[in-house]
Structures are given as C-alpha cells and as structure tokens.
C-alpha cells in the first residue's frame with residue numbers, strides 16, 4: 413500500500429475529514445496503538461489523560477465530529493481500564509495526515525524544522541501516520557480526552573450539517589440575523605462546512621453569500637437544504653472513490669467558484685468575483701448568484717480598475 417498524503421490546499425471540511433476518517437478507520441480499527449510521538453507540545457491542548465496513556469490501547473473506530481477527526485480507543489490487555497480515551501485532531505488550515513507503512517522509528521525532534529506535529533504508530537511495526545502542518549502559523553490542535561464533549565470547541569458545535577432535518581435547518585436560518593455565508597460557516601450555528609464548500613453550495617443554489625438568512629422563502633430554503641446535501645455528497649464520493657493521496661488536486665478540480673477568482677464561471681461564463689478580508693476571501697458568480705450585482709470589495713475593485 414503506498415503512503416497516504418492528504419493536503420487539501422485549504423482547511424479540510426466535512427468531505428475531506430470524512431474521507432480521512434474512513435481511510436484511517438479502514439487501516440486502524442481493531443489494532444493497538446504502539447507509540448505516540450509528540451513533536452510539538454504546543455499542539456496538545458490537554459494534559460490529562462497524558463498522551464502516554466494511549467500506547468497499548470486498541471483503536472475501536474475513527475470518525476469525525478464536525479471538522480474534527482476522532483480516533484477512539486478502548487483498553488488493551490495491559491493498559492488502565494478507562495473505558496474510552498479519544499485522540500481528537502483539528503487539522504486547521506494547513507494540516508495533513510499521511511499514512512505510511514514505513515514510518516521512521518526515530519521520534520520527530522521537538523522544536524525542529526520538520527512539519528510533523530504528531531506521529532501515531534499503530535498496527536505492525538512501521539505502520540501508522542504523521543500529522544503535519546505546513547507553514548509558520550501553527551494552528552493545528554489535538555486533545556486527548558475521556559469524552560469528546562470534554563473538548564470545549566466540540567461541546568459548543570452546532571448540529572452537524574448533514575444531521576439536521578429540513579425543518580431544523582429552516583429554524584436555524586430564520587433564527588439568525590446573519591448573512592448566508594456566515595450562517596453556513598459558523599461552526600457554532602451549524603457544523604461541518606467551511607469557506608470552500610459554502611462558496612460551492614451558495615453558487616450551486618444560486619444564492620448570494622450576502623443574502624440575509626431569515627429572508628429566504630420556502631422554495632429557497634428547500635433548494636439550499638438539498639444543495640448542501642448534494643454538494644457535500646458529491647465531494648465525499650469524489651474523494652472516497654479516488655486514492656486519498658490525490659485529494660488535494662481532487663478538491664481543486666471539483667470546485668466551481670471557490671479559489672477561482674478571475675476565471676470563468678463553469679455555468680454561465682461570467683467572471684468569478686471575490687470578496688476579500690485581511691486573512692481570507694471568498695468567491696461567487698455575479699450572474700448566477702447576485703443578479704449581476706458586484707459585492708463591495710475594496711481589493712477587487714482596485715484590481716479591476
């Protein structure tokens with residue numbers, strides 16, 4: 413089996429985290445954790461239980477909550493009998509997971525220049541995965557907990573975007589004064605979708621990112637609800653039917669407007685526009701989504717002068 417590298421060129425969202433979880437589950441479920449190397453202590457947000465509690469325990473499943481990866485373990489033959497200890501990982505913007513059958517046995521050096529934050533040896537000698545983070549901004553985070561709700565950021569998550577009914581979804585939209593883009597990406601309101609897939613969902617549903625969520629009529633709510641499901645299902649299917657190692661290019665080729673500023677909209681041919689803030693930007697098609705209206709953006713108007 414070749415090594416698995418996952419890099420999405422943006423924050424992994426529900427489809428990527430689902431695919432990573434499914435891959436790790438297929439490799440790790442039922443196997444013992446042999447060792448955990450922590451290269452960067454700043455990544456670990458919890459101290460009790462310590463990461464040294466994990467070796468010897470058996471992985472029961474790997475799944476996700478929102479955009480969080482959850483590696484669940486049960487006691488092994490020689491470990492303390494905590495019924496559950498979970499390793500929770502948030503890949504943040506530049507995180508990668510790389511499975512290997514030939515993992516180095518030398519622990520990554522703390523404070524070194526390596527992008528490796530965490531290494532989990534699991535299964536046969538040499539098997540396991542690295543959690544890496546590119547760039548100098550270190551935002552990747554991991555928690556070791558007896559219950560996932562001990563992770564405060566998980567405890568405050570809104571309902572999973574794929575778990576809400578149409579009526580619950582409508583109630584969320586009607587109960588906010590926020591714009592659609594904000595509602596879809598605020599994890600405390602509804603969890604799983606981030607910047608990239610919210611752009612794709614709003615483009616497919618032909619809705620403006622700046623539209624007020626509470627003003628949507630019943631037909632628009634139906635459309636948005638169905639589009640959330642179809643866009644995420646299509647993306648997840650694309651990722652799971654390809655080698656996960658190709659996820660990065662796969663996500664990019666599947667996108668219609670996100671990260672495509674200045675390129676033609678694949679539906680109508682209009683130029684994809686963007687709205688930029690200091691640390692992020694999002695994209696949309698004026699013809700498909702805003703009735704041709706260009707949304708206010710200082711940087712974009714400078715570019716087009």
Ligand SMILES: [Zn+2]
Pocket residue numbers: 677678679680681682697698699700701
């Ligand atoms: Zn268009």
